[in-house]
Amino acid sequence: MNRVEQVMGLPVSVDVRSGGGLAGHAIDGVFGWLREVDARFSPFKADSEVCRYDRGELSPSELSDDLLEVLSLCDHYERLSGGAFTARLPGRRLDPNAVVKGWAVQRAASLLLAEGLDVFCINAGGDVITSGEPEPGRAWRVGIRHPERPDAVCAVVESSGGAVATSAEYERGAHILDGRTGRPPAGLLSVTVAADDLVTADSLATAAFAMGIEGIAWVASQPGCQVLVIDAERQVHRSPRLRLA
Amino acid sequence: MKKTIVAATVALSAAGFLGVWLYEPGPLGSETVAVAAPAPSSSSADGGASEGAERTLDGSVESNRYGTVQVRLVISAEDKISEVRLLQRPTSGRGVDAIPILQEETLTAQSADIDTVSGATSTSESYVKSLQAALDAR
Numbered sequence: 154m155n156r157v158e159q160v161m162g163l164p165v166s167v168d169v170r171s172g173g174g175l176a177g178h179a180i181d182g183v184f185g186w187l188r189e190v191d192a193r194f195s196p197f198k199a200d201s202e203v204c205r206y207d208r209g210e211l212s213p214s215e216l217s218d219d220l221l222e223v224l225s226l227c228d229h230y231e232r233l234s235g236g237a238f239t240a241r242l243p244g245r246r247l248d249p250n251a252v253v254k255g256w257a258v259q260r261a262a263s264l265l266l267a268e269g270l271d272v273f274c275i276n277a278g279g280d281v282i283t284s285g286e287p288e289p290g291r292a293w294r295v296g297i298r299h300p301e302r303p304d305a306v307c308a309v310v311e312s313s314g315g316a317v318a319t320s321a322e323y324e325r326g327a328h329i330l331d332g333r334t335g336r337p338p339a340g341l342l343s344v345t346v347a348a349d350d351l352v353t354a355d356s357l358a359t360a361a362f363a364m365g366i367e368g369i370a371w372v373a374s375q376p377g378c379q380v381l382v383i384d385a386e387r388q389v390h391r392s393p394r395l396r397l398a
Numbered sequence: 399m400k401k402t403i404v405a406a407t408v409a410l411s412a413a414g415f416l417g418v419w420l421y422e423p424g425p426l427g428s429e430t431v432a433v434a435a436p437a438p439s440s441s442s443a444d445g446g447a448s449e450g451a452e453r454t455l456d457g458s459v460e461s462n463r464y465g466t467v468q469v470r471l472v473i474s475a476e477d478k479i480s481e482v483r484l485l486q487r488p489t490s491g492r493g494v495d496a497i498p499i500l501q502e503e504t505l506t507a508q509s510a511d512i513d514t515v516s517g518a519t520s521t522s523e524s525y526v527k528s529l530q531a532a533l534d535a536r
Binding site for chain 1: 474478480481496497498499500501502503504505506507508509510511512513514515516517518519520521522523524525527528529530531533534
């Protein structure tokens with residue numbers, strides 16, 4: 154059973170291959186959770202918890218455990234990336250979206266597992282979580298989008314019980330900025346990270362993309378992840394242990 | 399000839415790696431890093447390890463103003479360095495014990511049999527044009 158909805162500003166596809174008639178109800182729960190996250194954590198909704206905290210209407214002691222967890226993850230990746238990754242660009246409103254997406258979709262995956270559904274693939278705006286195998290003995294085949302051709306892939310990664318995230322700017326209108334300079338990064342076309350969970354994969358991919366060229370060696374040295382980075386010279390840099398199909 | 403190439407690559411890789419790693423220099427001091435026992439290893443370039451298997455190669459212990467460093471290279475079956483592990487490293491600086499050596503390839507396009515697509519597809523405009531939309535419509 155496969156369903157696509159636009160939520161959190163993203164096209165989200167949920168493809169569940171187990172559970173039979175249970176799947177529809179569980180997928181309802183996934184989209185319900187993602188809509189709840191959007192209402193609570195969107196930096197674009199004036200009455201969200203994030204905006205109220207940013208305006209000083211909530212003190213840190215009044216924040217939900219969920220938002221505290223998200224903010225501590227933001228701080229962790231900001232430190233790890235030397236400030237290239239940040240939820241607090243100077244002169245802008247608090248924007249923890251780069252972590253919220255991976256965190257919320259990872260929790261959505263745990264909702265499916267809690268319902269006993271263990272064969273699925275969730276794709277949220279190009280960030281992927283897989284569980285189980287779509288056919289016995291075969292992992293999910295995750296195509297990595299070619300950075301210059303929307304209709305082609307440049308590699309296929311195998312995944313069963315993990316996450317694959319890609320950070321890139323295929324169209325003009327940069328939304329990823331280097332937190333150290335406040336400017337759009339240069340030097341990379343796309344960064345793909347495969348890891349056990351989507352918070353790690355998505356945050357590391359975003360941070361490495363924001364760092365530019367130096368992000369290649371940085372992300373490759375992070376424990377528990379395999380990378381595929383394409384630089385502006387169209388050179389591909391790939392971890393030897395990345396599971397290619 | 400191959401031995402010379404491997405030895406030269408070892409030296410270059412270790413130098414390049416330390417350049418990256420010593421990005422955050424710190425005070426003196428060092429620690430030994432726990433590393434799983436190596437696969438049958440050649441401690442020198444002429445160790446006679448058979449081709450077709452991953453093997454390891456340990457460097458000498460080097461001390462400089464940053465501390466003491468000893469590296470172990472993991473060499474793939476294709477005779478390429480796939481990872482640099484730190485057997486000893488300074489107590490400060492980057493908190494990594496190993497760094498993989500990335501494989502370099504030229505970007506190519508393919509249309510393969512896939513279940514899903516990873517790529518930054520965050521707007522409905524980019525989604526409509528994406529391979530993922532075509533897959534969802536199947």
